[in-house]
Amino acid sequence: MADDHTPSWFRPSRRRVLTLMGASAAGLVAPGLLGRGAAFAAPPSEPTGQVIIGFSQEPTVFNPHMPHIEVDEGIHFSIFDPLFIVDEKGEFQPALATEVPSVENGGISKDGLHWKIKLRDGVKWHDGEPFTAEDVKFTIELLVNPDFKSWRRDGHELVENMTVVSPTELTFDLKSPYAPYPSILAATFIVPKHAFKDIDPNNAPFNNAPIGTGPFKWAERMAGDHITLDANKDYFGKGPYLERVIYKYIPDLTVLYTQFKTGDIDVVGLQWITPDKYAEAKDLPGKSVAVVPAATVESLSFNMGRPQFQDPKVRQALYYALDKQTIIDALYYGLPTPTETFMPQQSAYYNADLPKHEYDPEKAKSLLDEAGWKPGGDGIREKDGVKLAFTNSTTAGNHIREQAQQFIQQSFKDIGVDMSISNLPPAVMWGEYWMMSKFDSVVVGINFLTGSDPDVSNYLAPTSIPAKGGAGQNTWQYENEEVGKLLKQGGSTFVTEERKAAYVKLQEVVRKDLPFLPMFQYATVRGHKDGVEGVVPNVNVRIDSWDVGTWYWDK
Amino acid sequence: MLRFLFGRLWQSLVLLVIVSVIGFAVLNLAPGGPLSQFALTPGMTQAQLARIAHQMGLDRPLPVQYWEWFTRLLQGDWGRSYRDNQPVLAVIGSHLWATLLLMGTSTLISVLIGTWVGVLGAIRRYSIFDYAATVGAMVALSIPTFWFGLIAIYLFSLRLGWLPAGNMYTIGDGSVLDYAVHLIMPSLVLALVNVAVWSRYMRTAVLDVMNQDFVRTARAKGLTRFAVLMRHILRNALVPMITLLGLQLPTILGGALVTETVFTWPGMGRLFLDSLGYSDYPVVMGLLMLSAILVLIGNLMADIAVAVIDPRIRLG
Numbered sequence: 001m002a003d004d005h006t007p008s009w010f011r012p013s014r015r016r017v018l019t020l021m022g023a024s025a026a027g028l029v030a031p032g033l034l035g036r037g038a039a040f041a042a043p044p045s046e047p048t049g050q051v052i053i054g055f056s057q058e059p060t061v062f063n064p065h066m067p068h069i070e071v072d073e074g075i076h077f078s079i080f081d082p083l084f085i086v087d088e089k090g091e092f093q094p095a096l097a098t099e100v101p102s103v104e105n106g107g108i109s110k111d112g113l114h115w116k117i118k119l120r121d122g123v124k125w126h127d128g129e130p131f132t133a134e135d136v137k138f139t140i141e142l143l144v145n146p147d148f149k150s151w152r153r154d155g156h157e158l159v160e161n162m163t164v165v166s167p168t169e170l171t172f173d174l175k176s177p178y179a180p181y182p183s184i185l186a187a188t189f190i191v192p193k194h195a196f197k198d199i200d201p202n203n204a205p206f207n208n209a210p211i212g213t214g215p216f217k218w219a220e221r222m223a224g225d226h227i228t229l230d231a232n233k234d235y236f237g238k239g240p241y242l243e244r245v246i247y248k249y250i251p252d253l254t255v256l257y258t259q260f261k262t263g264d265i266d267v268v269g270l271q272w273i274t275p276d277k278y279a280e281a282k283d284l285p286g287k288s289v290a291v292v293p294a295a296t297v298e299s300l301s302f303n304m305g306r307p308q309f310q311d312p313k314v315r316q317a318l319y320y321a322l323d324k325q326t327i328i329d330a331l332y333y334g335l336p337t338p339t340e341t342f343m344p345q346q347s348a349y350y351n352a353d354l355p356k357h358e359y360d361p362e363k364a365k366s367l368l369d370e371a372g373w374k375p376g377g378d379g380i381r382e383k384d385g386v387k388l389a390f391t392n393s394t395t396a397g398n399h400i401r402e403q404a405q406q407f408i409q410q411s412f413k414d415i416g417v418d419m420s421i422s423n424l425p426p427a428v429m430w431g432e433y434w435m436m437s438k439f440d441s442v443v444v445g446i447n448f449l450t451g452s453d454p455d456v457s458n459y460l461a462p463t464s465i466p467a468k469g470g471a472g473q474n475t476w477q478y479e480n481e482e483v484g485k486l487l488k489q490g491g492s493t494f495v496t497e498e499r500k501a502a503y504v505k506l507q508e509v510v511r512k513d514l515p516f517l518p519m520f521q522y523a524t525v526r527g528h529k530d531g532v533e534g535v536v537p538n539v540n541v542r543i544d545s546w547d548v549g550t551w552y553w554d555k
Numbered sequence: 556m557l558r559f560l561f562g563r564l565w566q567s568l569v570l571l572v573i574v575s576v577i578g579f580a581v582l583n584l585a586p587g588g589p590l591s592q593f594a595l596t597p598g599m600t601q602a603q604l605a606r607i608a609h610q611m612g613l614d615r616p617l618p619v620q621y622w623e624w625f626t627r628l629l630q631g632d633w634g635r636s637y638r639d640n641q642p643v644l645a646v647i648g649s650h651l652w653a654t655l656l657l658m659g660t661s662t663l664i665s666v667l668i669g670t671w672v673g674v675l676g677a678i679r680r681y682s683i684f685d686y687a688a689t690v691g692a693m694v695a696l697s698i699p700t701f702w703f704g705l706i707a708i709y710l711f712s713l714r715l716g717w718l719p720a721g722n723m724y725t726i727g728d729g730s731v732l733d734y735a736v737h738l739i740m741p742s743l744v745l746a747l748v749n750v751a752v753w754s755r756y757m758r759t760a761v762l763d764v765m766n767q768d769f770v771r772t773a774r775a776k777g778l779t780r781f782a783v784l785m786r787h788i789l790r791n792a793l794v795p796m797i798t799l800l801g802l803q804l805p806t807i808l809g810g811a812l813v814t815e816t817v818f819t820w821p822g823m824g825r826l827f828l829d830s831l832g833y834s835d836y837p838v839v840m841g842l843l844m845l846s847a848i849l850v851l852i853g854n855l856m857a858d859i860a861v862a863v864i865d866p867r868i869r870l871g
Contacts, residue, residue: 021709052726058829060639067593067607149610154598207640223639223649224727224821224829246726252816254705255721259819262712262720377649427587427834435601450598460596466601473600545694 004333038332042531043241043552047231050244051532051553053545054256058249062218063207064189065143065151070542071270076244077546078191078229079126079212081116081237083136084182086452088538092182095237096120096190096213098168100182100315103494112177112494119168122134123236125192126217132167134477138193140172148201154458155184155449177492183453187541189393215240225249231329241534241552245545260287266529269544273525275400281527289527291335292537295344296445298336299516300392300408303437305467305477309387313371315514320364321415324342324357324519327404336520341507342448342456344521346539349454349500351507357518364415373416381416389418390440393433396423401443408443437467437475445522452540454503457487458515460510478515531555567736567851571844575628579621582836588613589637611637624840634837638830643841646826651724654822656734658811661742662803665749670796673757674752677765678784684710688758692751704744704817711740721818741818745811756799760792767791794865801857805849 053074061068064076092100098118101107107116110165123131142148143156155178162172174181190213195206210218213238216229227247231240248265250256253274260268273281273289281289302309302320309315324338337345340354349356373381373388381388392409394401405421412419419441424433433439433477448456457472458464462479464472483506511518526544528535534551535544590604590613608614612623627634633643676685712720718740719725724733764770765788773783810822823842830838862868 050727056684058638060636066640067590069592069596149607152598153603154600203635203640222639223646224825225723225819228726244727248722248726248819249821250721250819251829255817256817258705258708258713259720262708264720264722425587427585427591429591431587431591433586434594435604444595446595447597456602464600469601472601473594540727 006431018345021077022263043550047233047240047243049242049553050246050264051242051267051548051551052246052248053267053269053548054248054250054259055269056250056253056256056271058224058251059247061207062210063191063204065139065191066202066207067151072245073541074269074543074545075210075227075229075541076189077214077541078216078548079210079214079218080191081193081213082187082189083119083185083424086183086186086538086540088536088540090346090452092186092539096123096136108494112179112281112492113174115172115174117172119170120236121168123213124230124234125213129192130167130195131190131192131213133164134167135172135190135193137162137164138196139188139190142191142196143188143203145201152184155181156188171307172207178496179491180450180453180455183451183455187451207509216245219244224285235549237549239549239552242548245548245551247545259425259505260527263529266532267535268527268542273527275335275523275525278333278335278525281443281525284527287527288530289525291523292526293337293344293539294447294522294524295346295449295539296447296522297339297342297344298443298445298519298522299342300519301442301444301476303439303441303475303477304479304515305437306390306440308388308390308440311371311373311383312513313367314373315517317364317367317371317415318412318417319514319517320360320367321358321411321413321417322357322408322517323359325359327407328520331400331403331407332523335523335525337523339518339521340511340517341518342446342459342510343454343503343507344449344539347449347452347454349503351504354507354511361411361415368415375416379416380418387418388416389420391422392419392441392443393422393424393429393439394443395426397425401447404458405443434475435466435473437465437477439475445543449540454499455487455491456506457491460506460515461487476515478513480509480513510540563851563855567848570851573799574847575623575625576842578840579624579836580617580833582839583620587834589836592833607869624837633807633841636830636838637835638833638838642854643837646838647823647841649823649844650823650826654811654815654821654824656723657703657738657741657745657814657820657822658806659747660738661811662751664742665746665753666800668746669750669753670757672754674761674784674789674792676754676758677761680762685758688754692755695747695751698747700744700748700811700813701817703747704741704814706865707740707744708817723820741814741820744818753796756796757792760795761788764788764791778841790864794861797860797864801853801860804853804856805846841859 012450055071055074057069057071059072059075061072062075064080066274078359081095083091087093094100096119097108098120099105101115101117103110108114117136119133125131135201140159140162142154143150144153158176158178159172160175162170164170168272168277191206192211196209198203213236215232215235217232219228219230221227229245231243250259250265253271256268256271257273257277259265260273281287302315327335328334328338338357339345340357340553343350368381371383373383376382376387392405394405402423409419409421434442446459448459459473460478460483461472461474462481462484464470464474465477465479466472466475467477486502486506486509490499490506493499498551526537531554532551533554534547537544538546589611590608593599593604612620624634635642636646639646672688676688679685708720711718722737724737770783770787773787777789811822814820814829815822815824826838826844830842
């Protein structure tokens with residue numbers, strides 16, 4: 001087997017690297033040794049041992065193309081492979097394809113319209129059937145099948161003239177150039193055509209006993225409790241190094257943490273360790289605990305359709321009145337990173353030169369005075385009959401966020417702005433109320449990106465406002481023609497430098513317009529037992545166990 | 556007796572239909588719905604959500620949805636879970652036995668202990684034991700199960716390492732002994748409250764019977780204290796207990812939510828909460844119907860059992 005994707009699989013643990021760095025600094029290790037990797041803990045030659053991963057939500061959807069939540073993707077990554085994956089550096093690495101198609105290697109034509117995918121030979125499904133280009137074709141067709149409860153059609157809808165040239169080669173055309181498509185393909189797990197033969201794909205037995213090509217095979221599910229996966233010893237890539245992976249559902253975060261402490265689970269997965277436990281957790285003996293940034297950005301978002309928020313000076317003033325750092329330090333234990341943009345700081349497209357936020361209530365007041373918002377009899381500012389009073393909503397029961405809201409409420413009151421809190425249960429909050437822009441303002445955490453791709457048209461394009469009949473999630477009703485133009489430009493070129501220029505500029509424009517006040521990028525506290533090696537956080541995927549195939553025990 | 560049964564059956568069916576209409580309406584009229592959990596997924600659009608809603612039939616008028624659900628139910632089709640696409644009865648079945656194991660064990664413990672604590676408290680009224688039992692029951696009833704469970708885990712798992720911190724069995728083991736070890740903490744934690752409840756009921760019931768004329772008569776005709784207790788007092792005092800036990804039957808479907816959560820026990824309580832959280836209407840409706848049926852059966856059985864034990868009651 002050709003080892004043509006070494007970088008993503010070569011993952012020494014942090015501890016090992018530190019040891020090595022120390023050692024080589026002292027001149028104990030000959031530099032030549034490093035290259036051979038002799039000093040690294042070697043994964044076992046045969047799959048050995050098991051790892052139990054605790055999740056606070058239950059994975060229940062095993063067909064990766066049906067509507068699901070992020071925790072389900074933990075199972076998908078273990079069982080299936082996409083054509084190529086996004087590694088922790090945001091780079092594509094081939095999986096079922098032998099190379100990542102690009103303009104340079106001829107996989108994508110210069111105009112972005114003609115694609116050629118070369119596939120691995122000799123890959124077998126878990127049931128022994130051979131994997132071929134027909135399966136890839138079937139997967140993309142299934143996604144746009146009108147009778148199938150498809151999770152996502154964006155991008156796939158543009159595919160036409162799909163042709164299986166040979167069992168290891170597939171070509172297709174796009175109706176229009178669409179730069180995010182490689183990212184979408186990297187999140188599209190290939191499913192076996194033969195598992196859907198002559199049956200309704202919505203009720204196929206496959207959906208509850210998935211068959212993939214991935215490092216682990218479906219073994220057993222105990223509903224409400226756990227899922228067991230066994231090593232796929234014929235896996236084409238590196239690994240698996242574990243005999244068994246168990247995904248254990250532990251619905252309460254306190255209990256999840258307790259079971260991590262008692263050693264009942266080896267790795268704390270999704271929803272992780274709550275920030276308030278970090279101080280204790282980082283000193284637990286025999287455990288490695290670290291703060292890991294996530295792509296989700298917390299913001300105070302405005303409904304720009306409301307008269308209060310028409311004036312850019314108002315939004316700027318509110319930003320000055322927002323004491324971000326105190327919220328982060330006092331409520332979030334100092335863990336999240338303050339940010340000025342929707343783009344994760346780990347992204348290659350992140351604009352690091354945006355103006356830094358300052359907390360300055362005096363400046364906020366003078367800005368409002370300047371713009372003609374004068375305090376009325378009740379101390380609330382108003383202008384032309386519009387009072388600077390609005391509601392703010394978020395998910396009821398998210399206690400830290402509710403405290404942040406109260407803090408913000410007080411800060412705004414000090415500059416003569418009346419923000420009243422009106423929180424709703426999650427099912428109501430994120431239903432029509434959010435989607436159809438029925439709120440005044442919200443506090444919300446959003447991952448703006450799809451995978452690693454910087455395209456945010458879905459959220460920020462002027463054509464994506466659902467309340468105005470657009471297809472998308474621009475619930476701010478943020479309309480800026482320049483933004484639309486930049487998004488179009490970035491979304492249709494495959495030249496990285498041009499794309500970067502467009503998105504860097506875009507962040508500048510959004511920072512100036514402030515349809516939402518960016519607060520911070522989420523931080524999660526993750527932990528695993530000492531000895532579990534290969535656990536690498538990846539901000540480009542939604543789940544911890546994306547690389548579980550290369551985890552192993554260093555005993 | 557037969558006429559009584561038929562009458563009851565008929566009433567029950569009407570009741571079930573009413574329960575289903577109300578349940579269905581309340582569930583569906585609550586804003587939100589099964590798709591709102593997907594709203595904040597990166598890349599999700601309103602159009603895509605609308606398409607999924609259409610495929611799931613959620614965009615049709617409510618009466619139409621109800622009628623379809625109802626006619627399918629009549630044919631024995633309870634529908635499929637929105638979450639994992641499994642038939643509703645299979646979903647419920649897979650959680651039911653975990654709950655039966657936990658609730659069964661714990662009910663057995665609490666009835667056995669509770670009954671005797673109650674009896675002893677009654678016949679040794681105002682003794683030290685009685686006071687201790689009364690205070691103990693008050694304390695047990697006042698401690699939140701969640702807190703008590705976590706304390707027990709802290710003590711017996713984290714500190715002493717005697718018992719597992721939760722879960723129904725060790726994955727990969729699953730022997731009877733393994734189950735038993737895992738059952739100890741959750742069943743005792745759950746039993747604690749019930750022992751308190753049962754002992755209180757039992758104490759009152761025994762005290763009630765003890766002061767009746769026939770007890771004095773029995774003593775007067777020369778029976779020993781023990782014989783009177785066993786043959787006359789207990790038999791009479793147990794009648795209300797059986798009714799109570801019958802009424803407890805439907806709570807099995809509700810499971811022991813808190814205990815199940817603390818000890819990660821995959822039972823009905825958690826199924827119910829998770830299904831509500833995900834707006835998994837078919838499963839919630841299934842649980843609602845089954846618990847309504849169990850309430851009716853539980854009442855009926857309690858009526859019959861009481862009639863069997865107590866010859867003064869005749870059904871008909």
